[in-house]
Every structure is written in structure tokens, then in C-alpha cells.
Amino acid sequence: MAQSVWDIAIQQSRSRMESSEEKPDSTIVFFGSCSSGKTTVINRLLEREEKTKPTLALDYTFGRKATGALPTKSVAHLWELGGGVRLADLLGVPISPNALRNLNLVLVLDLSRPEELWTTMETLLENAKSRYEQIICRLKRNSHLDTNKKYRNILKGRKTSNHLDQELLDPFPIPLTIIGSKYDLLLHRSCEQQKIVTKTLRFLNHYYSSSLYFISIKDEASMKRIKSLLCHLAFGSTFNRAVQLDVGKPLSIPEGMDSFSNIGAPPNSDLSMDRLTAKTPLAMWKAVFCNAFKQVSNPLGASVPEIDPAKEPQFAEPLVDQARKSKDEEFEQTQRQNERRMRELLQQAAADGILVA
Numbered sequence: 001m002a003q004s005v006w007d008i009a010i011q012q013s014r015s016r017m018e019s020s021e022e023k024p025d026s027t028i029v030f031f032g033s034c035s036s037g038k039t040t041v042i043n044r045l046l047e048r049e050e051k052t053k054p055t056l057a058l059d060y061t062f063g064r065k066a067t068g069a070l071p072t073k074s075v076a077h078l079w080e081l082g083g084g085v086r087l088a089d090l091l092g093v094p095i096s097p098n099a100l101r102n103l104n105l106v107l108v109l110d111l112s113r114p115e116e117l118w119t120t121m122e123t124l125l126e127n128a129k130s131r132y133e134q135i136i137c138r139l140k141r142n143s144h145l146d147t148n149k150k151y152r153n154i155l156k157g158r159k160t161s162n163h164l165d166q167e168l169l170d171p172f173p174i175p176l177t178i179i180g181s182k183y184d185l186l187l188h189r190s191c192e193q194q195k196i197v198t199k200t201l202r203f204l205n206h207y208y209s210s211s212l213y214f215i216s217i218k219d220e221a222s223m224k225r226i227k228s229l230l231c232h233l234a235f236g237s238t239f240n241r242a243v244q245l246d247v248g249k250p251l252s253i254p255e256g257m258d259s260f261s262n263i264g265a266p267p268n269s270d271l272s273m274d275r276l277t278a279k280t281p282l283a284m285w286k287a288v289f290c291n292a293f294k295q296v297s298n299p300l301g302a303s304v305p306e307i308d309p310a311k312e313p314q315f316a317e318p319l320v321d322q323a324r325k326s327k328d329e330e331f332e333q334t335q336r337q338n339e340r341r342m343r344e345l346l347q348q349a350a351a352d353g354i355l356v357a
Contacts, residue, residue, distance in 0.1 A: 025074070026234050027099040028207065029129075031081040031091065032108035033120050037181040037217070038080050041108065044223060045230040055082030058090045065235045076234035085120055088127040095131045095174070097139065104175045104233045104272075111214065112185035114197050114293040118286060121204070125172065132173045165260050168281070171209035174254075177233070178205055179226065183214040183250050196267050198251065200289045203266075206258045207282060214250035221252040267292075 003011075030038040039059075046063050059080040065074040079094035081087060095103065105128060109117050163169065179202060182185075186194060205212035213229065215222040232239035244252035266288040278284035313320040 022069065024098070024101045025077060026102045026104070026236075027077045027079070027094060028104045028106055028230070028233055029079045029091070029094045029128075029328060030106045031124050032084075032089075032106075032179075033110035033113065033116060033181075034082075036108045036110040036304075037215075038082075038106075038108045040217065041106075041179065041181075041215075041226060041230070041326040042078055042080060044227045047228055055080050057082055057087055058093060060094075063234060065231075065237075073233045078234075084116075085123040089347055091124070091127050092131050092134075092187070095128060095135070097135050100135065100174070102131070103174055105172075105174050106179060106230075107210075108179045108181055109201075111180045111197060112182040114193070114289075115296050117197070117293070119288055119295045122286075125176075125208075129173060158335060163256055165261075166204070168207075168260060169209055170207055170282075175208035176208055177229065178210050178212045180212070180214040180251070182216060184216040186214075187248075193265065196289060196292045199263060199267060200285055202251070202253065202258060202263045203260075203281070203285050205253060206260065206263065209272065210347070211255045212251055212253045212258075214252075218249060222252075225252060283335055293304050 014041065019326050030042060030209065032038060035054065040056060042048075042061065043052065043302055043315060046061070059082065061078050061080075063076045063078060065076075066073050077094075077099070081090055101114065107121065107124065109119075178201065180197075186197060189197075201212055204210075211229070213222070215226050217223065228237075228239055231237045240253065240259065241254040266285055278287055
């Protein structure tokens with residue numbers, strides 16, 4: 001039986017829908033050192049010019065951008081974790097099974113505080129990886145084989161999947177970008193210290209198959225580059241994967257564009273037994289870095305002030321405050337009356353010869 005034009009059109013439409021799955025909204029999670037500039041980077045992406053304030057816990061916002069000739073706009077969900085490592089457990093909120101389909105992590109490390117860098121990086125990445133493995137285990141247990149296969153294919157599609165160093169790499173399961181902020185302050189340190197920080201982050205970047213960028217608000221070129229990268233991650237816009245390794249300039253190393261041969265061995269700082277007995281390259285680099293920069297036990301930043309949201313002007317509620325004040329005064333008055341009444345009863349009991357224990 002011959003098909004009508006209408007039937008053919010319906011069949012072709014269904015075929016296209018089945019063969020091409022709609023691309024999910026992108027999700028980017030920003031986390032890292034306290035006061036490292038995460039909010040500043042997000043505002044650059046969203047082109048917001050507003051005074052930044054410390055992020056209290058887990059902040060959410062979103063961005064929208066028209067893509068192509070379609071009337072619909074792409075949506076990017078942006079999460080920012082405040083508090084450094086103190087609130088690392090909250091990473092379980094934005095790292096969800098649905099978000100994993102198009103999720104990117106952006107780890108922002110403060111280059112001016114290398115004494116906190118390794119501990120911050122290690123703690124946050126361990127929490128993120130643990131959350132990822134928890135999701136995968138749950139999917140396996142529920143027999144979501146197709147979904148699990150999709151997540152595994154994400155790793156296979158990484159830029160380093162065919163790299164010469166492939167056997168030596170341990171790609172992070174979620175696409176990762178490392179941003180070294182306050183690069184201008186790193187330049188105030190000695191050349192040897194700069195070399196240790198730079199080479200260590202290059203090693204970590206290549207080892208985890210991530211991307212590495214140094215930025216400074218005083219270097220407009222680096223800020224434009226990171227905005228372009230984030231637009232690429234959020235909305236799929238074009239991005240120039242140029243490499244910048246020149247001494248005295250902010251690093252720019254997209255995923256898969258470095259190698260262990262170019263990075264070289266760890267700098268010859270004071271040799272320690274930890275370095276000599278390290279069983280893995282990662283452990284060796286950790287020993288060298290932590291020997292040069294003794295890691296603080298509490299990388300929260302003692303200078304970070306305690307913030308009470310109730311005292312912030314934008315949360316002011318004059319009517320609620322007045323009602324609370326009135327109730328407090330009423331309570332204090334009632335309490336004074338009860339205390340006075342109790343004293344009178346005790347005095348009356350004593351006058352009547354009644355002993356009160």
C-alpha cells in the first residue's frame with residue numbers, strides 16, 4: 001500500500017527524533033580555594049558588573065544564550081561552592097546523575113597561597129570523584145546499562161585518549177578545568193618557588209587530563225581567554241585552543257596539549273625520604289611540593305570573616321524586625337513580672353513559717 005506524503009513526513013520526523021537525542025543543558029560547578037575569585041570569573045561569563053561578596057555555602061545562578069538560528073536559547077546552570085574544603089560534602093548537590101550528561105568542573109586555586117593549594121586540590125577532587133563513583137555504582141545496581149555506558153564513553157572521548165602518555169595518565173572522570181588565580185601575586189615569589197608551583201600544576205593538569213589556565217584581574221588578556229573558555233563549556237561556542245608556555249606569562253594549556261617529557265622531572269628542591277620512597281609519580285610530586293610549601297592543617301583561611309546573612313542590607317525586613325523587637329520586650333516584661341511574683345510568694349511563705357527547699 002502506497003504511503004501518503006503526510007505519512008512519509010511523520011515517519012521521517014520520528015526517525016530523526018530517535019536517532020538524535022536532544023543535547024541536555026550544560027552544568028558548570030565552580031569550587032576551590034576561599035576568596036580565589038570564583039565569583040569574579042562567573043560574573044565575567046555572565047557579563048555582570050556588580051560588587052562581589054563571599055559565597056556563604058552553595059550558590060546557584062544560570063545563563064542563557066541564543067545559539068544558531070534557532071529561537072530557543074541554550075541554558076547553562078552555574079553552581080559555586082564557597083567555604084573552600086569546609087563544605088566539600090555539598091558537591092553532592094550539583095553533581096547529579098542528570099547533570100553528568102553535560103557537566104564540567106572548574107577548580108579555582110589561589111596561586112598566592114601555595115601553602116593551601118595541594119590540600120585544597122586533593123580534598124575537593126577526592127570528594128567530587130567519590131560522588132561520581134557513588135552515582136555510577138547506583139546506576140549499576142539499578143541496571144541502567146545504557147546510561148552507564150554513556151558516562152564511560154565520555155572518558156573515551158577525551159582529547160588525551162590517543163595521547164602518547166595515555167598509559168601514564170589517570171583522567172579525572174568528570175571533565176575538569178584548573179584555573180590558577182592571582183597570577184600577578186605568584187610573580188612576587190622567588191623564581192624557584194614560581195617554578196615549583198608552575199611545574200606541579202602542569203603535571204597535575206596533564207595527569208588528570210584537564211585544562212590549565214592562569215589568570216589575573218590585572219591581565220585583561222587572561223580574563224578574556226577564560227571567558228571565552230567558559231562560553232565554550234557553557235554554550236558550545238568556538239574556542240581557540242592556543243597554548244601559552246612562555247616564561248613570565250600566564251599559562252594556557254588546553255586538555256591534551258602537554259606531555260610529561262615537556263614538563264620534566266620535579267624541581268631539584270631539598271631531597272626528602274618521602275620523595276625517594278614515593279611509589280607513584282603523583283606521590284613524588286606531592287612530596288616535592290609539600291616539602292617546598294608546608295601545607296597548613298586548616299586551609300580555610302583565617303582571614304575569612306564570619307558573615308551573618310541576617311545583617312545583610314538586601315535581606316532587611318523592617319516589619320519583621322519591629323514585630324520581633326515588640327515580642328522580645330513583651331517576653332522580658334512577663335519574665336520580670338514572674339520573678340517579682342515568685343519573690344512575693346517566697347516572702348509570704350517565710351512569714352507564715354513555711355520552709356521552702
